Amino acid sequence: MENNVVIRVCMGPAGIAAGGRDVLERFREALASAGLDASVKEHCSSHQVGCLGLCARDVLVEVHTDGQKHTYQYVKPDMVERIVTEHIAGGKPVSEWLVDDSFDAFYEKQVKVVLSHCGVLDPEDIDDYIASGGYEAIGRILKKCLPEMVIDEIKASGLRGRGGAGFPTGLKWELAREAAGDRKYMICNADEGDPGAFMDRAVIEGNPHAVIEGMMIGAFSIGASKGYVYIRAEYPLAVERLKLAIAQARKKGLLGKAILGTKFSFDIEIKLGAGAFVCGEETALIASIEGERGMPRSKPPFPVNRGLWQCPTVINNVETLANIPYIMRKGASWFASYGTEKSRGTKVFALTGKIRNTGLIEVPMGITLREILYDIGGGTESGKEIKAVQTGGPSGGCIPASMFDLHVDYESLAKVGSIVGSGGMIVLDEDDCMVNMARYFIQFTQAESCGKCVPCRVGTKRVLEILDRITQGRGRPDDIAKLERLCKGIKSTSLCGLGQTAPNPVLSTLKYFREEYEAHIIDKKCPARVCKALLTYWILEETCTGCGACRRACPAEAISGEKKKPHRIDPEKCIRCGMCYEVCKFSSVERE
DSSP: OOSOEEEEEOOSHHHHHTTHHHHHHHHHHHHHHHTOOOEEEEOOOTTSBSOOSOGGGOSOEEEEETTEEEEEOSOOGGGHHHIIIIIIITSOOOGGGBOOHHHHHHHHTOOOSTTTTTTTSOTTOHHHHHHTTTTHHHHHHHHHOOHHHHHHHHHHHTOBOTTSSOOBHHHHHHHHHHSOOSOOEEEEEEOOOSTTOOHHHHHHHHOHHHHHHHHHHHHHHHTOSEEEEEEETTOHHHHHHHHHHHHHHHHTTSSBSSGGGSSOOBEEEEEEEOOOGGGGSHHHHHHHHTTSOOOOOOSSSOTTTSOGGGSOEEEEEHHHHHHHHHHHHHOHHHHHTSBOSSSBSEEEEEEEESOSSOEEEEEETTOBHHIIIIIITOSOSSOOOEEEEEESGGGSEEEEGGGTTOBOSHHHHHHTTOOOTTSEEEEEETTOOHHHHHHHHHHHHHHHOOSOSHIIIIIHHHHHHHHHHHHTTOOOTTHHHHHHHHHHHHHHHOSSHHHHHTTHHHHHHHHHOHHHHHIIIIIOOOTTSOOGGGOOEEEOTTTOOOOOHHHHHOTTOOEEOOTTSOOEEOTTTOOOOOHHHHHOSSSOEEEO
């Protein structure tokens, strides 16, 4: 065996959950036992450093030999010895365990900037980052650039905030630079709270030094000497790696006083959030860092003028900051060559829901939804039709299949009632009820409302009550008009972004799936057969064998019948749990 062998084991949360730690340890044991000289690296898949992205196939293992890469999928500890013996020692890959052609298709249309070093670098080794060009940009900036030069470069790149609203990053830095004040602060917002979203988490777990360097460049540009990373405590692996990265940067003289022998001083402190979704909003986040309850403040003044402790403050999210070193290293024109005229660069998305290739992707802005869902995502695992995709998390909208040729950028998604948001994409198929989906998201935002303003506190509660009533079969003829009126009022009068965007799932489903609302209200039927209160179960006498499986599974004792004779369901006792439908092997139980 040649000495230039590198093995990368997927060790993000998805990889760890699939048994990544045991696989990694087994590789180390097998290599040592065989006397082989190979470098085994934690691959940090999906949510860790080195995110390969395709979480659906964890544990993923890359084996690099003599310039060739082979990727194994669904790796278990008992598969390791054969990989070591036949592939690493014998030079012959175990073909039946390798990824198939669809794995290449998953990456074909991706362009990796933020994720370019995830899955390659050891997140716990600052020297790995430095060897790849890390901290080169800040070193050159401190020696050769004025703050205004850096800001001009970021403005020229067209980078917009990747946390939701898409505000131009360079302009935000310029406003903070020009703001009066002796003390200024740089904050990284890592309070990623959207259901199904794990973009920022993966970046921090996979390449924390890129975020640190991005914060340093931003701090130099605006004149800040102190920075905070506000990250939720539910991300223990990300917090652990971030703490280690900060300590390593300090030891190298990259954080602290007189960085690299210059007059620039900057240090970073970690603040743990308690999981409040509203603290993703910048003024609520500031309040939380100050030790106050995380509640939004009225704007103006904006944080760039009066933010943390009334000082000028810039808040950028993780992905935004991770782009900065690459832009400063490769140039604004390189970054601007990707994307559209108004939405430059790439965007990281988390594909979840009814999609074959769940995981993390990075694509150029302007790609179509169809390309993401079918070329990259591979369609549904079940083969059923995709009905819609929810973009932007609880603050976004449901986009129907008829609009999948839509380009994914800030302006295009806004026109159809959705948003890019932080990058969550939840795929829905024909078995999903759009009314129930809207109810799920409004329930989430209603529970996460801080309660400060009446439109959000009371308005979302009223919307939830109406949706509850509709899904329980008690919908009224005027409910659709009430929902539209309420939602528009909440959007236009709420204090912060949480309330202003909370109605989006309801308004978008009303716009594109109105017939489902009407079926619930008028026909008292759920077309997707999801809302239990609207379902009716019965047994087909002509096909029922009387095996008794449904009777034994029924928790309400609503099914009766003699052995080997057709059974029946008592509609008065039936609680519509669906257990009879699930256990019947003869397709004799029908539901409507």
